[in-house]
Each structure stands twice: as C-alpha cells, then as structure tokens.
Amino acid sequence: xxxxxxxxxxxxxxxxxxxxxxxxxxxxxxxxxxxxxxxxxxxxxxxxxxxxxxxxxxxxxxxxxxxxxxxxxxxxxxxxxxxxxxxxxxxxxxxxxxxxxxxxxxxxxxxxxxxxxxxxxxxxxxxxxxxxxxxxxxxxxxxxxxxxxxxxxxxxxxxxxxxxxxxxxxxxxxxxxxxxxxxxxxxxxxxxxxxxxxxxxxxxxxxxxxxxxxxxxxxxxxxxxxxxxxxxxxxxxxxxxxxxxxxxxxxxxxxxxxxxxxxxxxxxxxxxxxxxxxxxxxxxxxxxxxxxxxxxxxxxxxxxxxxxxxxxxxxxxxxxxxxxxxxxxxxxxxxxxxxxxxxxxxxxxxxxxxxxxxxxxxxxxxxxxxxxxxxxxxxxxxxxxxxxxxx
Amino acid sequence: xxxxxxxxxxxxxxxxxxxxxxxxxxxxxxxxxxxxxxxxxxxxxxxxxxxxxxxxxxxxxxxxxxxxxxxxxxxxxxxxxxxxxxxxxxxxxxxxxxxxxxxxxxxxxxxxxxxxxxxxxxxxxxxxxxxxxxxxxxxxxxxxxxxxxxxxxxxxxxxxxxxxxxxxxxxxxxxxxxxxxxxxxxxxxxxxxxxxxxxxxxxxxxxxxxxxxxxxxxxxxxxxxxxxxxxxxxxxxxxxxxxxxxxxxxxxxxxxxxxxxxxxxxxxxxxxxxxxxxxxxxxxxxxxxxxxxxxxxxxxxxxxxxxxxxxxxxxxxxxxxxxxxxxxxxxxxxxxxxxxxxxxxx
Numbered sequence: 001x002x003x004x005x006x007x008x009x010x011x012x013x014x015x016x017x018x019x020x021x022x023x024x025x026x027x028x029x030x031x032x033x034x035x036x037x038x039x040x041x042x043x044x045x046x047x048x049x050x051x052x053x054x055x056x057x058x059x060x061x062x063x064x065x066x067x068x069x070x071x072x073x074x075x076x077x078x079x080x081x082x083x084x085x086x087x088x089x090x091x092x093x094x095x096x097x098x099x100x101x102x103x104x105x106x107x108x109x110x111x112x113x114x115x116x117x118x119x120x121x122x123x124x125x126x127x128x129x130x131x132x133x134x135x136x137x138x139x140x141x142x143x144x145x146x147x148x149x150x151x152x153x154x155x156x157x158x159x160x161x162x163x164x165x166x167x168x169x170x171x172x173x174x175x176x177x178x179x180x181x182x183x184x185x186x187x188x189x190x191x192x193x194x195x196x197x198x199x200x201x202x203x204x205x206x207x208x209x210x211x212x213x214x215x216x217x218x219x220x221x222x223x224x225x226x227x228x229x230x231x232x233x234x235x236x237x238x239x240x241x242x243x244x245x246x247x248x249x250x251x252x253x254x255x256x257x258x259x260x261x262x263x264x265x266x267x268x269x270x271x272x273x274x275x276x277x278x279x280x281x282x283x284x285x286x287x288x289x290x291x292x293x294x295x296x297x298x299x300x301x302x303x304x305x306x307x308x309x310x311x312x313x314x315x316x317x318x319x320x321x322x323x324x325x326x327x328x329x330x331x332x333x334x335x336x337x338x339x340x341x342x343x344x345x346x347x348x349x350x351x352x353x354x355x356x357x358x359x360x361x362x363x364x365x366x367x368x369x370x371x372x373x374x375x376x377x378x379x380x381x382x383x384x385x386x387x388x389x390x391x
Numbered sequence: 392x393x394x395x396x397x398x399x400x401x402x403x404x405x406x407x408x409x410x411x412x413x414x415x416x417x418x419x420x421x422x423x424x425x426x427x428x429x430x431x432x433x434x435x436x437x438x439x440x441x442x443x444x445x446x447x448x449x450x451x452x453x454x455x456x457x458x459x460x461x462x463x464x465x466x467x468x469x470x471x472x473x474x475x476x477x478x479x480x481x482x483x484x485x486x487x488x489x490x491x492x493x494x495x496x497x498x499x500x501x502x503x504x505x506x507x508x509x510x511x512x513x514x515x516x517x518x519x520x521x522x523x524x525x526x527x528x529x530x531x532x533x534x535x536x537x538x539x540x541x542x543x544x545x546x547x548x549x550x551x552x553x554x555x556x557x558x559x560x561x562x563x564x565x566x567x568x569x570x571x572x573x574x575x576x577x578x579x580x581x582x583x584x585x586x587x588x589x590x591x592x593x594x595x596x597x598x599x600x601x602x603x604x605x606x607x608x609x610x611x612x613x614x615x616x617x618x619x620x621x622x623x624x625x626x627x628x629x630x631x632x633x634x635x636x637x638x639x640x641x642x643x644x645x646x647x648x649x650x651x652x653x654x655x656x657x658x659x660x661x662x663x664x665x666x667x668x669x670x671x672x673x674x675x676x677x678x679x680x681x682x683x684x685x686x687x688x689x690x691x692x693x694x695x696x697x698x699x700x701x702x703x704x705x706x707x708x709x710x711x712x713x714x715x716x717x718x719x720x721x722x723x724x725x726x727x728x729x730x731x732x733x734x735x736x737x
Contacts (some may be wrong), residue, residue, distance in 0.1 A: 075535075079535065081535055081538055081539070083542070145718070148721075148722030148723070149718070149721050149722055152721060152725055154534055154535070154538075155465070155466075155467050155534060155538055156673075156721055156725060158467065158538060159467060159669065159673070159717070159721070160717070160718050160721045160722075162666070163666070163670075163714035163715075163717045163718050164714075164718065166666070166710055166711075166714050167710070167711050167714050167715065167718075170707075170708070170710055170711050171711065173707075174707045174708060174711075291662065295542060295546065298539065298542070302539060346553065346554070346558070347550070349546050349547070349549050349550035349553060350546070350547060350550040352543075352546055353542075353543040353544065353545070353546025353547035353548075353549070353550060354543065354547060355543070356539050356540065356542055356543025356546065357525055357540050357543035357544060357547065360529060360532075360536045360537075360539050360540040360543065361525070361528060361529070361540070364532070364536055376533065
C-alpha cells in the first residue's frame with residue numbers, strides 16, 4: 001500500500017526557535033519599511049511601491065494568509081477537500097459586523113469597547129474578543145456542517161461544503177428580513193465597523209502599519225498553532241487519515257472526532273481571517289463572498305504546497321498580490337510599453353484555473369513541498385503493474 | 392462482546408427511528424405546504440409545476456453527464472456545468488450571429504436542428520479533450536488531485552465564456568415559436584413542449600446505448616471494475632472517452648435548449664446550473680441513470696414550486712432550498728432515491 005520513501009521529519013517543524021526568529025525579522029523589516037522608509041523615499045520609487053505593492057495590499061494579503069493557513073489544516077493536513085471556505089470567512093466577517101458596530105441598535109452592550117464607540121448604540125466588543133467570538137461561531141458552524149457529512153466519501157464532502165459555501169452568502173445577501181429580523185442588512189452590508197484600539201491609540205482606517213502588525217501577530221499565532229498541531233498527537237492523526245483512512249482507523253484513530261477537529265480548527269482561523277478582513281475594509285458586504293474566493297484559497301494552498309505551512313504562506317502572498325495589485329500593475333506596464341489595451345485582471349480566471357490544473361498535472365506537491373505528501377502523491381507513478389488499486 | 396453488539400444495535404435502531412420520524416415529519420410538512428397552495432390557487436400550482444418540469448428536463452440532460460462520468464471514474468466533473476454554459480454561448484452565436492436567425496420560421500428551425508447536431512458534436516469533443524489532457528493522467532492519482540483539476544478546468548472554461556460572452560448576461564431572441572397552449576388559466580409555452588420533444592428521444596437514445604449496445608456493456612463493465620474489464624479485452628481508455636463524449640453531447644443539447652427557451656447566456660451560468668444538476672444526480676443516486684432523470688425532474692419541480700407558488704420562500708431563496716436539499720440528502724441518504732448502498736472499494 002503505502003511506500004514512504006522519505007519519511008524524515010519535515011524541516012519546517014524541526015526547531016521552533018529558528019522560524020520565530022526568521023519570521024520576526026521578515027515581519028519587522030516589512031513593518032519598518034512601510035512605517036518609516038516608504039513615505040520618505042523620493043517620488044519615483046515611492047510611486048512604484050504605491051502602484052505595485054501598496055500597504056493595503058500587504059495587509060489584505062496577510063488576511064488571505066490567515067485563511068489559507070486555516071484551509072491548509074483541512075485540505076493539507078487532514079486531506080479533506082473543502083470548497084466552501086468562503087462561508088467561514090463570511091461568518092467571521094459578519095460577526096465583526098454584529099459585535100463591533102452600531103448595527104443592532106435595539107441593544108446597547110459595551111465590553112472593553114474603544115473609547116470612540118462608547119456613546120454609540122449597538123453591540124461593541126473589543127476587537128480581540130470578537131476574534132475569539134467569530135472564530136468560535138465559525139468552529140461551531142464547521143462542526144454542524146461536518147458532523148453529519150464527514151462520514152461520507154471525500155468527494156461528497158467537497159460537494160456539501162460547496163453547497164454550504166453557497167447557502168451562507170445567500171443567507172447574508174437575503175438577510176435583510178428573515179421573519180422580520182434584519183440579520184445582515186442585505187446587499188447594503190454593515191459599515192462602518194468599530195476602530196481597533198491598541199494601548200494608547202485608536203487605529204483609524206488608514207493606520208496600515210499598526211494593522212499590519214496585528215495581522216502579522218495573528219498569522220504568527222496561526223503558524224505556531226499549525227506547526228504545533230502538526231507535530232502533536234492530533235496532527236499525526238490527521239496525516240494518518242490523509243494518507244490512508246482505513247489504515248488509520250484500524251490503528252485506532254477516531255475518524256470522526258479527528259476530522260471534526262480539523263474542520264473546527266480550519267473554520268476558526270477562517271473566522272479570525274473574516275474578522276480581520278472586516279476591520280481591514282471597515283465594513284462587511286455580502287457580494288464580496290462568492291465561490292471564487294474558495295477557489296482562490298484552494299489555489300493558494302495547492303500552489304504553495306499542501307501541508308507545508310511556509311509553502312502555503314508563500315502561495316497565499318503571491319496569489320493575493322497577483323489578485324489585488326500585481327496583475328493590474330503588470331497589465332498597465334505591458335499596455336503602456338507596447339501600446340496595447342489588454343484587460344489583464346480579466347485573465348485571473350484563466351490564471352487560477354491554469355495554476356490548479358498545471359500544478360496537479362506536473363507538480364502535485366506544490367512549490368515548497370512537504371516531503372511526506374510528495375511521496376504519497378507520486379505513489380502511483382512508480383507502480384510497475386497496471387493492476388494496482390482502483391483509485 | 393454481546394453487550395457491545397447490543398449497544399451498537401440499540402444505537403442503530405434509535406438512529407433509524409430518528410431518521411424515519413424526521414422524514415415523516417418532513418413529508419407531511421411538504422404535503423401540507425403543497426395542499427394549502429393547491430387550495431389557494433390551483434392554476435398557479437399547475438403553472439409552477441409546468442415551469443418546474445421544463446426546468447427539470449434541462450437539469451436531467453446535465454445531470455446525466457455528471458452521473459455517467461461519476462459512475463465510470465468516480466470523479467465529480469466540476470467542469471461539466473461550464474461545458475453546458477459554453478454550449479449555450481456557442482448556440483447563441485451559431486444561430487443569431489453566424490446564421491443571422493433571430494425570429495421563428497421554417498429556415499430558422501432548420502438552423503436550430505443544425506445547431507443541435509453541431510453543438511452536441513462540439514461539446515462532446517471538448518469533453519473528450521478535457522478527459523484526454525487533464526483527467527486521464529490523474530486516473531491513478533489520489534482522489535484529491537483529479538477533483539482539484541476539475542475545479543481548475545471549470546475555471547478555464549468560465550474564462551473562455553467570460554471572454555466570449557462578456558462579463559454580464561446577454562439576452563437573445565429565440566427562433567422557436569413563441570405561442571402557447573392555454574386551458575383554464577394554465578398555459579404551456581411551445582418552447583416547453585419543444586424542450587420535451589428534444590429531450591425525451593435523447594434520454595431514450597441514451598438509455599438504449601447504455602443498456603442495449605456493445606459499447607454500453609463495455610461502459611457498465613468498466614464502471615464495475617476497470618482492471619477486470621481490461622482483462623476481458625475492453626479498451627478502458629476508449630470506453631471512458633466514449634462516456635465523456637456521451638455526457639458532453641447531452642450537455643451540448645441542454646445548452647442549446649436553455650439558450651433558446653430562456654434567451655439568456657452568461658458566463659457563470661454553468662456553475663449554478665451545474666451544481667443544481669449535480670444535486671439532482673445525487674438525489675437520484677449517483678451513477679444511476681434513471682435516478683438522475685427522476686432527481687432532476689424532482690429538483691426542477693421543487694424549484695418551480697418554490698419560485699412560483701403564492702406561499703413559498705420565493706426566488707431569492709431558490710439556491711438555498713436546492714443546496715439545503717443537497718446537504719440533507721448527503722447527511723441522511725447519501726445513496727439517493729434509487730441508488731444502492733455500496734461499500735467503498737478499498
């Protein structure tokens with residue numbers, strides 16, 4: 001059955017000190033650059049950065065990274081295909097809308113709310129609490145959707161998640177009047193959202209560098225959790241399920257609860273990403289959440305390398321950048337140089353679809369592969385007999 | 392040991408009771424809902440049913456493509472819905488732009504039939520090409536790989552649709568006769584009748600090919616066990632290609648019918664209708680041809696009734712209703728209405 005040629009421990013998790021140092025240095029240098037250096041550059045280079053890599057793109061990319069790391073736990077670690085991850089992102093975003101704004105005017109709840117929201121009606125929780133609340137709501141939804149369906153075969157599960165990813169945004173789009181109750185303000189969305197308060201300061205919508213610091217912190221937590229879980233009992237159970245479900249259950253791995261745990265953890269980080277995104281755009285709008293977000297997240301995980309935290313992070317940063325400013329900026333450059341008028345952003349469907357197909361055909365393990373997964377994904381290639389397993 | 396077995400049995404029985412009572416309640420609820428709607432306005436009820444059924448036959452054509460492919464290589468071909476979308480765009484261009492027909496008439500009907508043949512051939516060849524270049528190489532890879540590839544192919548096809556049809560929906564004139572037969576408040580448009588007239592022979596032809604011909608026998612054998620089929624001298628690759636061709640041809644016909652009866656094309660059409668069609672295939676029992684048709688008619692009916700009845704959730708919840716049915720089915724009856732419970736091949 002399973003021929004693991006390379007079963008060395010993955011280098012990523014080898015030492016927790018190494019990655020924290022590297023990660024901090026990288027984050028800190030980006031932070032210093034965007035806080036102190038970029039705005040003091042001469043006009044020419046500054047415009048280049050504003051066009052190609054503005055701070056808002058960097059922050060948005062960090063949100064994508066948080067979500068992609070969550071999806072990586074579901075798809076990369078546990079091997080369950082989730083095609084409706086956008087649902088968790090949306091629920092997280094709406095929990096920010098519910099608990100951090102004046103949307104529910106009928107009540108008046110303030111818990112550690114930032115001082116500028118103190119006299120407003122509605123539910124005002126502090127950003128940090130909402131992160132937890134949003135994550136927990138998503139985790140509960142993940143369990144609700146997972147519990148009845150996780151005993152199904154993997155491709156059925158993909159479909160159920162897809163359906164779920166369709167239902168939730170539609171509920172929010174039509175949620176203006178659910179039996180007389182305004183759940184989501186329909187297509188108008190909920191805006192504005194409370195500002196985030198850090199000690200001594202209330203962050204306005206344009207405080208990119210502070211928000212970057214917060215998002216990097218959240219990402220670091222996600223990375224830490226991913227790596228720790230990967231090495232622990234639960235993570236090993238996930239990998240076992242991914243590699244051979246039947247064998248894993250024979251070895252005593254409880255399939256249901258292990259899969260549910262993957263679902264819950266993934267959904268939690270989707271929720272965190274959603275809350276972060278809501279504060280990033282200072283509002284939450286139903287029409288942003290569609291199927292393509294789920295697919296883009298999947299493309300990030302697949303491109304970077306399923307199961308490898310660093311691969312997923314690189315994939316997420318790359319695709320998020322291409323999606324937001326990279327492709328338009330590149331298009332402008334090409335159009336100005338060659339005097340053409342090609343609409344480059346409209347090619348993103350081709351790009352993401354192509355990435356998925358080509359990666360699956362030629363490099364299934366992604367840009368930065370995880371060694372164990374690589375061995376599994378190419379298991380079939382070196383089977384000499386044509387009469388191997390039927391799957 | 393016996394204690395353990397007893398506990399397990401008790402749990403199974405409890406579960407069975409729970410599911411039985413739940414489905415009974417659901418059935419009564421649906422009957423009650425239909426009943427009050429019927430009493431309230433019988434003509435609206437029949438009208439909604441007719442709209443639902445005419446949607447249902449379209450879904451049946453698409454659902455068969457899903458169920459054929461799933462039956463033979465256990466792959467959810469996400470790109471199938473987009474193939475349908477491309478066929479709709481192709482038909483619109485074929486009839487209206489290349490042949491300049493935008494009103495009903497004998498010549499236009501000739502073009503319609505020509506388009507039916509062309510679009511079926513075109514869609515079949517695209518589907519075979521997709522299988523040849525994307526899925527065939529992944530046939531022995533872990534299941535996740537072809538599934539992700541299918542999603543990728545779906546995106547590429549959507550891109551083609553986007554470039555061809557533009558980013559918004561486009562409306563077209565139909566070449567089919569526009570009138571309708573009406574009696575006592577219920578009207579049946581000719582287009583509905585025509586979609587039945589086109590679809591039913593196709594479905595019969597399909598079922599004849601699968602159950603009566605040599606090629607169909609090869610398909611069924613391959614679906615049961617690829618390796619054994621190969622040992623029996625069946626060309627498995629060719630059989631799978633043939634299956635994809637059949638599914639593609641049906642999607643092509645569905646595309647033309649959709650474009651002509653609704654007069655609308657849009658690049659994201661395939662995604663929505665594809666999902667609905669897949670739900671139908673699952674509802675009937677995936678891999679089961681009659682089941683797919685039955686499921687499609689039921690889903691079409693549910694959608695039509697939900698959208699058209701005076702007491703219903705209305706059109707904006709249409710997708711939610713369909714996908715909720717999908718999720719409930721998956722949770723409680725993954726084998727579908729006509730499917731047999733099979734243990735997974737190890």
